[in-house]
Amino acid sequence: MRDQVRVVLYGVGAIGRMVAQHLLRRKGYIIVGAIDIDKEIIGRDLGNVVGIKATIGVEVTDMVDDLLGSVKADVVIHATSSYLKDTYPQIMRCINAGLNVVSTCEELSYPWLKYPELASKIDRAALEKDVTVLGTGINPGFLMDTLPIVLTAPCLRIDSVKVTRMMYSGDRRISYQKKIGTGLSKKEFEEKIKTKEITGHVGFFESIAQVASALGWSIEEIVELPPEPVIAERELKTTYLIVKPGQVAGLRSIAYGVVNGKKVITLEFISHAGIEEPYDEVIIEGEPTIKERIIGGIHGDIGTVAMIINIIPKVLAARPGLLTMKDIISISASLGDVRIHLPRARLY
């Protein structure tokens, strides 16, 4: 059997740690490096940081170029920031070290429309170094782009695509509950919208651009409305705090894409502590109309970690360049030893 897939973690925060925990349990993977800027974990062994084993022989480091320049690896799992302005130099360092990249960076999931120059630079560098770069996750990456794209396959005509994520937030990470304004007053919420401490969902723009591109629609305009607070009507208990009636339970965000003067792609993200029946829904109006629903929805963190891990063999087998989900071979879980999924991959 071929060598194990050698992975570097770039970003050992909440998602990076979950990825590490799962990779350490899976066959066919070996983690060979870990990068973070958090002084609390620099110098500590990754096994200890993620709580799986006392030591795995990999110390977390902030010496990015030293590590990337010397490590023998196949792929970097990159999970540091949602924004391409932050992640662009990090991604380029990985590419220049000759490493494939799978990133959770939301704006990397389809950067061609918002950042065409950065996207071209990443693409050219990746082609030159013969590596593949992909941004993915549960959303963007699956629920509001890949899944609706796949669901259009049985359609002869499409008038519009609408996706709604109705997500219960009361059991999510505390940092997430804060991010959607849980427990704030309406005034505090509106203040934090102004200061951009509350941004709503990041990835609407990219998902709309990707769906339009997959369908062959020329998008004229993408509009992201500011998030609105959802006010609690009754007391709501979460893992973070108790939301009193009149306080903010979470938020509602909406964005749409315009083609030929019509709103043809609408994405709605509703996340608060009072949702009793969460779901993820896709409605494609056309011939035929398709009404699809995932009952209970998909947990964001688990979904993102799974997307990242399942896509690794697809990325290693893909053509070089900056890819987006619509360029990837039909996606699926990759169970068992990852190496059985790699008949033609370029491994170190």
Add this chain to the structure above:
Amino acid sequence: MRDQVRVVLYGVGAIGRMVAQHLLRRKGYIIVGAIDIDKEIIGRDLGNVVGIKATIGVEVTDMVDDLLGSVKADVVIHATSSYLKDTYPQIMRCINAGLNVVSTCEELSYPWLKYPELASKIDRAALEKDVTVLGTGINPGFLMDTLPIVLTAPCLRIDSVKVTRMMYSGDRRISYQKKIGTGLSKKEFEEKIKTKEITGHVGFFESIAQVASALGWSIEEIVELPPEPVIAERELKTTYLIVKPGQVAGLRSIAYGVVNGKKVITLEFISHAGIEEPYDEVIIEGEPTIKERIIGGIHGDIGTVAMIINIIPKVLAARPGLLTMKDIISISASLGDVRIHLPRARLY
């Protein structure tokens, strides 16, 4: 802009005619040949046969080798039979003429397990002639294989996959209603099961094999149980006839795949004239469990025609050989002029 995509229809039955009607309305396609054995339509112009235009300058012919040997075309849309023993020589003639093939043949959707030798022969011939061959449709091709495969992407662990197609039959083609035994007595139904006039759904085996292959599961056994009649409890009116209480309203079929001694993939097909709330459902038990449903289901004929048409640009851009849906680039509708979807395709 590049030349139009030149299409030959091999099989001008119900599905072939629907494909022709849609291709004649779309930009970027031109139909350059039509093959059938039906004496009623041989020698007639295809435009007239499908009722779109008086003439399009293409006569239906049964002279297969004459047509395939002389026509300049990019792809054959093949829709003649569900069974590879019937379609194998037809597919090989297309390949030997240097033509890509998209086929509705159910057994071609994943022939590697049931017919490994024929599959290898098709694959080798396709590689030699540098063409791509794919079997697809709504089912097999989407509902019981591609869609559940894609839905596994956010899963870290999968214990089982179950797909249920709950399909109302009362508005389907009369030939279809006959095929599921509508209006028969229970005894007549059982007789037709024995004589194989009623076969139930064709494609269970292939869908199970494809899902297992995509997930990296080694399948030990695939069991297809004989279809059972569903008896009408009240009078049911269909486009074909009136089903009286006690008569057969349709059928229920089930099949499963075994891995490590456990039934891990279960496919259930229920189709009769008494279904009031049709749906297509996928349940993936695992981490996380995913419960997905298409409310109302997807109409079989429309879905198959759409799958065939939407996949053409993907097949023209794909690598040569005998492919299955899991090998195809992430699928979607291909709206507008097909040529915008063909940046790197090999056209005649």
